[in-house]
Amino acid sequence: MKKLLLIGLKDLKLVFRDKAALVFMLLAPFLLTLGLGFVTGQFGSSGGGIGNIPVILVDQDGGELGTALVEMFQSEDLADLVTVTLVDDPDIARRGVDEDQYTAAVIIPAGFTASILPAEGATQPGETVQILLVSNPTRPTNTGVVKTILEEFISRVEVGRVGGTVAITQLLSGGLITPQQAALLGMQMGEQQADAVTSSTAITLTTNIASQAATEFNALAYIAPGMALMFLMYTVSNGGRTLLVERNQGTLPRLLISPTASFQVLGGKVLGVYLSGVAQMLILIVASTLFFQLKWGDPLAVFALVLAAVFGACGWGMLLTSLARRPGQIAAIGSAMMLTFGILGGSFMQMDMMPTWVQWLSRITPNSWGLDGFSILALGGGLGLVLKPILGLLVMGVVLFAVSLIFFNRRGISMK
Amino acid sequence: MPAILEVHQLVKKYGDLVAVKGISFDIQEGEIFSLLGPNGAGKTTTISMLSTLYAPTSGDATIGGFSVTRAPMSVRNIIGVVPQDLALYEDLSARENLVFWGQMYGLSGKSLASRVEEVLEQIGLADRAKERVKTYSGGMKRRVNIGVGLLHKPRLLFMDEPTVGIDPQSRRAILDSVKQLNAQGMTVLYTTHYMEEAAELSDRVGIIDHGELIALGTQEELTHQVGENETLVLHIGEEEDAEALAKALTGIPGVLQATANDHQVSLITRQAEEILAPVVMRANERGIRIRSVDIQEPNLEAVFLHLTGRGLRN
DSSP: OHHHHHHHHHHHHHHTTOHHHHIIIIIHHHHHHHHHHHHTTOSOTTSSSSOOEEEEEEEOOOSHHHHHHHHHHTSGGGTTTEEEEEESOHHHHHHHHHTTSOSEEEEEOTTHHHHHSOOTTOSSOOOOOOOEEEEOTTOHHHHHHHHHHHHHHHHHHHHHHHHHHHHHHHHHHTTSSOHHHHHHHHHHHHHHHHHHHHHSSOOOGGGTSSOHHHHHOOTHHHHHHHHHHHHHHHHHHHHHHHHHHHHHHTHHHHHHTSSOOHHHHHHHHHHHHHHHHHHHHHHHHHHHHHHHOOOOOOHHHHHHHHHHHHHHHHHHHHHHHHHOSSHHHHHHHHHHHHHHHHHHTTSSSOGGGSOHHHHHHGGGSHHHHHHHHHHHHHTTOOGGGGHHHHHHHHHHHHHHHHHHHHHHHHHOTTOO | OOEEEEEEEEEEEETTEEEEEEEEEEEETTOEEEEEOOTTSSHHHHHHHHTTSSOOSEEEEEETTEETTTOHHHHHHHEEEEOSSOOSOTTSBHHHHHHHHHHHTTOOHHHHHHHHHHHHHHTTOGGGTTSBGGGSOHHHHHHHHHHHHHTTOOSEEEEESTTTTOOHHHHHHHHHHHHHHHHTTOEEEEEESOHHHHHHHOSEEEEEETTEEEEEEOHHHHHHTTTTOEEEEEEEOTTSOHHHHHHHHTTSTTEEEEEEETTEEEEEESOHHHHHHHHHHHHHHTTOOEEEEEEEOSOHHHHHHHHHSSOTTO
């Protein structure tokens, strides 16, 4: 057992002295996480997460509802979420978005209030006009937040309008008011509705986002484990490759003629790969926590999931090693496997966007099980909720190790 | 002296290819025994079987009384191996390599630390022990490669062509270290295709060719096989046809055997001076210019030539 551990630790040391391997193990997933974070708007001017979204407003309406919308954006409830700049010129607002100074511009056109509330003396609202949302394509997530606020406002206005129309129609049909009184009443109800929109309690995102937890879910909590798991496949295939490299460089035969049993040599090599994978995942988790303020969730459950994910991935690495004849084969197939599993396992896109049969197929990848687990933990789940992915990964590892051993036994570890 | 190694009809086949064809020999404790033969003769395959890396197809060998097939672990504790190719972790330092390999041989704690320092002194790398092996010269790497084989003070050391591809100075150092180790009581099985190395080091020599042990004995015993014959070596230019010259010289009276090697022709004769003139004349007739001539006393090269009709480096 001691020799097995010594061989594993020696391999771990060698991995961390291999600059090329470190680039793939640590730098590449970190940079890809960073890049995808920028692309998906996770690193806005606030530096990460959702908050302080810069929004520029133009109120050309000047009516009750236009003012109500501006006041809502400027309300204390949304103070942490959006930073509002009010201008008069729509072109200035558009330019601000084009120049990436703002996440979105909200342009309230003239006649917006009149299009909903009949003007004084009129019995019908004016011509329909629409609020214009100019979005910044580089910040899709934050733009989505602004859109959600707008939709919430419009929804409330619409509810008020429909409610008012129904009430006035019933009063009119019951003969309780005259048509002249109906117009005045409609205007008063509209003003009250506008007041209600601004004075009501916080506009929250809970209407369109499932839960409070969803509001706090940072997309990086999906991207970072996705990249870490994808490059974990590189680590395990590269680790397996070292077995064949050692055979070629003569250190494997030298080990086999020392008083060290074959199972200790093979076990030590596997342990080295496993330790490298665990170290890689933990470093990436710590780095993303420090640099991206990413919350991975319950530390104990995260650690358990890391151990299981690396075990499952190691199974694939060993299977590949047991089948390959040359280190170059492992490098080529390992790279292909890393990308295929990355795509199939959901490292680039969520699996619920895929057809059902792809979702089933994805279960052969450690990425899929791992991402399930990490997503649950990021949403606040505990160890109990990730037992299924952990079990899936462990079963995967056991099956793959068993098959690998059959192949290793067939040709012998020295492969001569 | 008791035999530390006894080899009995050792055979190794790879499919239809028979790499080692039933060789038998023994090595006495304290001896330097050389296996001399050209590349591909079966030296490394023999060492691989004796060091328990490959199982023999048939036959067996005992080392220190333990069978290489039935008690490989016991054998591994007795032997040390210096493989032909470097077998080191180049991203580890010399000290880290020695510590790791020492641990694989069961050393630990103070005994490991002190043994590592001793070996570093022995191979002359104590002052550069912290540097990674990949920064070393070829000769330095060879020395670390040897050092690994010595760590656990093996009773029997296998050295498989340890001087291939290194500079003369490092080669000299390695040959001296082999003698030194032997003087300290270590038994050595040394394989080489350099006749000079076998001649300088060995108490006894086994000559191996095409997987067969074709001669075995002390140098005196072996050279006696070619009798009092001398070897006349003719060095010719690269552009000349050595084969044609050897054929042309075969008929000259007094030439017992003529063999073409790399740009040279070796003639076995009873009295080299007597055939020199007709040999030169015959070469001139053929338009082949002889650049220089060596007359060699009976040696291992001549024995190999005598037994196989080929030079060791063919």
